[in-house]
Amino acid sequence: MTNKLPNWLNAKGHQNDIVISSRVRLARNIDEYMFPRNMTRLEKEKLLESLKDIIETPEFNQELGKMTLIRLEEATPIERQYLLEKHLISPDMLEKYPSTGIVLGLDESISILVNEEDHLRIQSFFSGLNLEDAYIIADKIDDVLEKFYQYSYHEQYGYLTSCPSNVGTGIRFSVMMHLPALAMNGGLEKISQGLKKEGFVIRGFFGEGSKAYGDLYQISNQFTIGVKETEIMLSLNSKINDIIELEKESRSKLFLEQELHIKDMIFRAYGNLKYALILSAKEGMNDISLLRLGLERGMKFDQDLSYQQLNNLIVLAQPAGLQKYFAKTMEPEERDGKRPQLFQEILKIGGNK
Amino acid sequence: MTNKLPNWLNAKGHQNDIVISSRVRLARNIDEYMFPRNMTRLEKEKLLESLKDIIETPEFNQELGKMTLIRLEEATPIERQYLLEKHLISPDMLEKYPSTGIVLGLDESISILVNEEDHLRIQSFFSGLNLEDAYIIADKIDDVLEKFYQYSYHEQYGYLTSCPSNVGTGIRFSVMMHLPALAMNGGLEKISQGLKKEGFVIRGFFGEGSKAYGDLYQISNQFTIGVKETEIMLSLNSKINDIIELEKESRSKLFLEQELHIKDMIFRAYGNLKYALILSAKEGMNDISLLRLGLERGMKFDQDLSYQQLNNLIVLAQPAGLQKYFAKTMEPEERDGKRPQLFQEILKIGGNK
Numbered sequence: 248m249t250n251k252l253p254n255w256l257n258a259k260g261h262q263n264d265i266v267i268s269s270r271v272r273l274a275r276n277i278d279e280y281m282f283p284r285n286m287t288r289l290e291k292e293k294l295l296e297s298l299k300d301i302i303e304t305p306e307f308n309q310e311l312g313k314m315t316l317i318r319l320e321e322a323t324p325i326e327r328q329y330l331l332e333k334h335l336i337s338p339d340m341l342e343k344y345p346s347t348g349i350v351l352g353l354d355e356s357i358s359i360l361v362n363e364e365d366h367l368r369i370q371s372f373f374s375g376l377n378l379e380d381a382y383i384i385a386d387k388i389d390d391v392l393e394k395f396y397q398y399s400y401h402e403q404y405g406y407l408t409s410c411p412s413n414v415g416t417g418i419r420f421s422v423m424m425h426l427p428a429l430a431m432n433g434g435l436e437k438i439s440q441g442l443k444k445e446g447f448v449i450r451g452f453f454g455e456g457s458k459a460y461g462d463l464y465q466i467s468n469q470f471t472i473g474v475k476e477t478e479i480m481l482s483l484n485s486k487i488n489d490i491i492e493l494e495k496e497s498r499s500k501l502f503l504e505q506e507l508h509i510k511d512m513i514f515r516a517y518g519n520l521k522y523a524l525i526l527s528a529k530e531g532m533n534d535i536s537l538l539r540l541g542l543e544r545g546m547k548f549d550q551d552l553s554y555q556q557l558n559n560l561i562v563l564a565q566p567a568g569l570q571k572y573f574a575k576t577m578e579p580e581e582r583d584g585k586r587p588q589l590f591q592e593i594l595k596i597g598g599n600k
Numbered sequence: 601m602t603n604k605l606p607n608w609l610n611a612k613g614h615q616n617d618i619v620i621s622s623r624v625r626l627a628r629n630i631d632e633y634m635f636p637r638n639m640t641r642l643e644k645e646k647l648l649e650s651l652k653d654i655i656e657t658p659e660f661n662q663e664l665g666k667m668t669l670i671r672l673e674e675a676t677p678i679e680r681q682y683l684l685e686k687h688l689i690s691p692d693m694l695e696k697y698p699s700t701g702i703v704l705g706l707d708e709s710i711s712i713l714v715n716e717e718d719h720l721r722i723q724s725f726f727s728g729l730n731l732e733d734a735y736i737i738a739d740k741i742d743d744v745l746e747k748f749y750q751y752s753y754h755e756q757y758g759y760l761t762s763c764p765s766n767v768g769t770g771i772r773f774s775v776m777m778h779l780p781a782l783a784m785n786g787g788l789e790k791i792s793q794g795l796k797k798e799g800f801v802i803r804g805f806f807g808e809g810s811k812a813y814g815d816l817y818q819i820s821n822q823f824t825i826g827v828k829e830t831e832i833m834l835s836l837n838s839k840i841n842d843i844i845e846l847e848k849e850s851r852s853k854l855f856l857e858q859e860l861h862i863k864d865m866i867f868r869a870y871g872n873l874k875y876a877l878i879l880s881a882k883e884g885m886n887d888i889s890l891l892r893l894g895l896e897r898g899m900k901f902d903q904d905l906s907y908q909q910l911n912n913l914i915v916l917a918q919p920a921g922l923q924k925y926f927a928k929t930m931e932p933e934e935r936d937g938k939r940p941q942l943f944q945e946i947l948k949i950g951g952n953k
Contacts, residue, residue: 507937511877514951518871524864549951584860598867598902 252562253333253372254354258554260375264543265491267423267463267558269377270334271385273369274408274417275392276399282409283362291346291362298361301395302350310391314352316361319344325576328567335370337363357384359392364409365417367392376487378420378480385418386476405472415472420483423452424490427462427540428497435464438490446470447486452561453532461532461561466490502544513541517548522598526586531564534590550596560593605915606686606725607707611907613728617896618844620776620816620911622731623687624738626722627761627770628745629752635762636715644699644715651714654748655703663744667705669714672697678929681920688723690716710737712745717762718770720745729840731773731833738771739829758825768825773836776805777843780815780893781850788817791843799823800839806885814885814914819843855897866894870901875951879939884917887943903949913946 255268276282280290295318301307302314319327319340327344330336335358340347350359360368369392371385399407406417413419429435439449449466451459466487468479501509516534520526539557541548562568569582572589591597608621629635633643648671654660655667672680672693680697683689688711693700703712713721722745724738752760759770766772782788792802802819804812819840821832854862869887873879892910894901915921922935925942944950 507877514875514877515872518875518951519868522867522871524860524867598871 251355252559253335254356255372255374256555256558256562257374258558260373260377262376262491263374263554264539265425265494266376266487267374267425267561269373269375269381270421270423271371271378271381272419272421273367273385273389274365274406274413274419275367275369275389275396276407276409277366278397278399280366283364283366284409286362288346294366295346295348295361297395298348298350298359301392306394307391311357311388312352314350314357314359316348316350318346318348320346325567325570329571332562332565332568334372336360339363357388359388365413367396376422376484376491378422378484382418382420382476382480412469413471415470416474416476416479418471418476418479419467420480421465421467422483422487424464424466424487424494425462425536425539426464426490426494427536428501429490429494430459430462431501432497434493434497438493442466442486445482445486447483453529460529462536463532463561498540498544510541510546513537513546517541517596520587520590520594521596523587525583526590527583528564528566528569528586531560531586531590535560535564550594552594556593556595560590563589563593604708605912606688607709608725608727609908609911609915610727611911613726613730615729615844616727616907617892618778618847619729619840620727620778620914622726622729622734623774623776624724624731624734625772625774626720626738626742627718627759627766627772628720628722628742628749629760629762630719631750631752633719636717636719637762639715641699647719648699648701648714650748651701651703651712654745659747660744664710664741665705667703667710667712669701669703671699671701673699678920678923682924685915685918685920687725689713692716710741712741718766720749729775729837729844731775731837735771735773735829735833765822766824768823769827769829769832771824771829771832772820773833774818774820775836775840777817777819777840777847778815778889778892779817779843779847780889781854782843782847783812783815784854785850787846787850791846795819795839798835798839800836806882813882815889816885816914851893851897863894863899866890866899870894870949873940873943873947874949876940878936879943880936881917881919881922881939884913884939884943888913888917903947905947909946909948913943916942916946 280286280294283291295316299316302316327336327341330349331338331341333355335355336349340363346362348361350361352358356372358370360370369385369388371381371388373381401407405415408414408417426435429438435449442449446469447466448469449464452463452465453460466483468483516537520534535557538552539554542552542554542557563572564586566582569586569589570577573585577585633639633647636644648669652669655669680689680694683702684691684694686708688708689702693716699715701714703714705711709725711723713723722738722741724734724741726734754760758768761767761770779788782791788802795802799822800819801822802817805816805818806813819836821836869890873887888910891905892907895905895907895910916925917939919935922939922942923930926938930938
């Protein structure tokens with residue numbers, strides 16, 4: 248079981264100051280099996296076994312490199328939780344994990360969920376704004392798998408899926424963005440309404456409601472039928488670029504009109520992370536959001552900070568991420584007492600103790 | 601007009617970890633004048649003039665050293681406010697300053713208010729717990745002045761004063777204490793009730809209500825009639841020692857039962873003062889209170905802190921103190937933006953700006 252951080256946190260992609268990552272997911276089902284909800288355990292195991300064989304074929308390896316199947320029931324609860332925190336599996340899979348699995352590429356930028364809501368969910372992540380490459384890679388995985396399986400496909404409707412909302416292309420594009428200024432000035436409300444009208448949806452990456460903690464938001468398409476993949480992609484890409492512009496304008500306005508106030512918040516966040524002895528994931532994420540904003544605005548700190556450090560903390564600050572980092576099982580209270588050390592080590596800061 | 605900080609902040613007295621200062625005040629009136637509220641401006645000026653002459657006599661100087669008369673109407677509003685913040689004049693005098701004055705000793709540990717509620721209010725401050733020396737000095741000033749004036753004195757009642765509550769010895773002992781643990785655990789409520797029964801009163805040094813900001817409290821006697829000065833003094837001294845014990849026990853308990861939580865608060869206060877760009881006097885005082893507590897509990901900070909630095913900030917953090925420190929008139933908002941620099945300079949800390 249891998250401890251490493253996914254490649255899409257590395258902050259090496261386009262527009263990394265505002266876009267954390269881009270993701271494409273394809274939902275596919277296989278003709279010879281019932282939909283997962285109607286499959287027996289035996290059939291699910293059979294599908295898992297067939298995947299295990301496929302990923303070891305030269306044909307597969309030549310195209311997609313070395314990938315590993317992880318059976319979720321062989322993973323510990325913390326390992327499953329960590330996969331969830333890295334957004335590799337769905338929350339559902341924390342409970343319905345028997346006879347499910349994930350096929351993971353070496354750098355975790357590609358993966359295939361097996362026996363989740365659909366038989367196969369092909370996933371491709373890229374750092375920054377890069378839906379096109381994410382789509383190309385997902386499409387490639389799709390092509391390779393199609394050599395081994397007969398997909399459930401309907402001439403008129405397209406790919407058939409468990410949930411009608413995925414029927415058609417079965418594709419979901421998602422972009423994770425850092426939008427602190429639009430969250431502060433209330434601009435997200437209007438953006439959300441505009442996106443909805445065109446078939447897109449914006450959701451907090453952490454927490455529910457309009458003010459997601461850490462100011463991280465995921466924007467994705469809601470519908471997959473009746474439109475070509477590339478059309479959805481281009482349309483979403485254009486929306487994302489609009490939001491980037493709005494966020495940048497909001498940041499400029501914020502720093503123009505309330506410079507001292509916002510810098511005060513940002514420096515205090517730095518002080519908090521440097522000196523706190525108890526830190527919740529939520530508070531940590533909110534501080535990271537402020538530091539990210541300060542970094543983008545050219546603010547200097549006692550220690551230089553990088554987007555990569557800050558991105559890594561998005562995952563590591565979570566309950567399982569923290570426990571994996573320290574290789575130790577901890578109860579919530581103990582985690583809050585250990586989290587400052589994580590932040591201080593990753594950011595290379597740390598005050599008097 | 602002096603810019604310097606009063607000597608009683610120097611943290612060189614007894615029990616300085618918990619007691620900031622001890623103060624004695626004697627209310628005296630002079631037979632040949634009406635009580636101040638009935639005096640004409642001319643009479644008040646006559647009294648001020650007589651004081652001015654007295655403090656220049658060899659007899660006075662030999663006993664009490666060099667003292668200076670400041671006429672409050674010749675001082676600026678900020679200077680009057682600063683005298684109030686140093687607890688040298690009363691809040692009343694900010695408005696009713698015409699023809700009032702204060703005779704100040706070089707280190708501001710002794711002073712005489714003129715034409716306040718009574719003709720003369722002799723004041724003596726000492727650092728730490730030292731009511732006895734404060735009383736000896738006040739008594740000495742009293743003796744010296746009595747050579748020049750005939751006090752209003754009644755065989756049966758004692759010294760006569762404007763307000764009946766001061767009739768008798770005319771003495772008020774006050775001790776300023778730092779009681780963060782008793783403020784946190786609610787112990788002050790019981791202490792307040794106990795003190796009241798024995799004729800003492802506890803008040804927040806800043807702000808009203810039971811939770812004074814900065815956790816600074818003044819304890820003083822309410823009555824001055826029918827008891828000898830030394831009896832009041834010994835009784836108050838014994839109460840103060842009891843409260844010191846209770847505070848220390850509360851601190852030990854706090855650090856035993858909630859060590860991580862309280863240290864987290866204290867280190868965060870340090871981080872706040874180091875990195876904030878906007879700081880209210882109230883927030884600053886609350887952070888100072890936590891650092892004072894940490895210092896007493898042996899906590900180490902990136903920069904060594906001293907009680908004297910922390911005490912000085914009690915006065916300098918206030919509106920006039922801050923403006924005197926920077927020798928600049930500032931509106932409230934500007935002060936909040938300048939206050940972090942004051943704290944960082946006094947404490948010799950200061951983060952990235």
